[in-house]
Amino acid sequence: MAPELHIRRALVTASSAGIGRAIAVELARAGADVVVHGRSPATAEVAATELHAVDWISGDLATTEGTEQVRSWLADNDIDVLVNGAGPFAENTYETASPQNWADTYQSNVISAITLARTALPGMHTRGFGRVIFIGTRATRTPIPTMIEYSAAKAALANATISLARSAGGPDVTVNMVSPGVILTPSLKTMFSQRPEYEDMAWEDIEPQITSQYASNPTGRLGRPEDIAKAVAFIAGASSSYINGVDLPVDGGLTGTH
Numbered sequence: 001m002a003p004e005l006h007i008r009r010a011l012v013t014a015s016s017a018g019i020g021r022a023i024a025v026e027l028a029r030a031g032a033d034v035v036v037h038g039r040s041p042a043t044a045e046v047a048a049t050e051l052h053a054v055d056w057i058s059g060d061l062a063t064t065e066g067t068e069q070v071r072s073w074l075a076d077n078d079i080d081v082l083v084n085g086a087g088p089f090a091e092n093t094y095e096t097a098s099p100q101n102w103a104d105t106y107q108s109n110v111i112s113a114i115t116l117a118r119t120a121l122p123g124m125h126t127r128g129f130g131r132v133i134f135i136g137t138r139a140t141r142t143p144i145p146t147m148i149e150y151s152a153a154k155a156a157l158a159n160a161t162i163s164l165a166r167s168a169g170g171p172d173v174t175v176n177m178v179s180p181g182v183i184l185t186p187s188l189k190t191m192f193s194q195r196p197e198y199e200d201m202a203w204e205d206i207e208p209q210i211t212s213q214y215a216s217n218p219t220g221r222l223g224r225p226e227d228i229a230k231a232v233a234f235i236a237g238a239s240s241s242y243i244n245g246v247d248l249p250v251d252g253g254l255t256g257t258h
Contacts (some may be wrong), residue, residue: 009054010035010081011077013084014061017186019085020083020086020230021047023085026233027081028052032236034053037058039059039066057070063107071119075224082116082131084112084117086109086113088105089147093148121173128171130173135180137151138179138181142254143155158247177248178248179247179248180250180251182214184222184223215254217252
């Protein structure tokens with residue numbers, strides 16, 4: 001049975017594909033009026049049509065201009081649940097990550113998310129119900145050397161989750177983070193498929209190797225977007241009001257075994 005959300009409207013950023021799209025589908029299944037977000041108007045509108053969303057908004061959250069575009073929309077619209085799903089990543093080590101890479105990653109993973117949360121929270125307090133949910137990563141607990149700036153940015157967001165929960169939470173208004181492990185999204189599949197060691201290999205042969213070498217966990221599989229979506233739907237629900245300021249790992253036990 002789907003959780004009872006008791007919400008009127010939910011905005012899920014980066015919901016035109018991947019984990020964000022799965023979250024939008026699950027929230028809609030649980031009864032929410034979902035607003036879809038995409039980087040461009042074309043992707044957002046197509047996703048909204050496919051998902052039968054009530055509305056859509058576009059804006060590149062990796063830029064200050066795009067963040068302001070979404071913030072402005074959010075300031076004019078009542079949102080009961082805000083899921084900050086945008087979180088682009090790239091493979092960089094401490095040697096290859098430039099200062100601009102660090103700045104861009106912080107903008108897209110931290111500044112944009114906090115900006116939208118600050119905009120949505122006052123209205124949530126006024127209406128007496130609200131859920132702000134950040135999408136994190138297992139890399140906040142087990143930083144990935146080949147995603148150094150991404151790991152650090154998400155760790156900052158995890159820290160901010162606690163601060164916001166303490167300073168901006170209130171009766172039935174909570175701020176939490178859900179941190180995926182290694183989730184089989186189109187971008188992850190592309191990233192691994194393009195590595196030289198997996199050249200000319202079928203994905204069904206690649207995935208077991210990734211699971212054992214890169215994401216060994218007690219469940220013995222990679223996660224799926226739906227795994228994250230179900231956790232988010234629970235945190236968004238009316239029965240989760242005493243869960244506040246947590247970073248919930250949804251990773252098959254990965255962080256507990258590394």
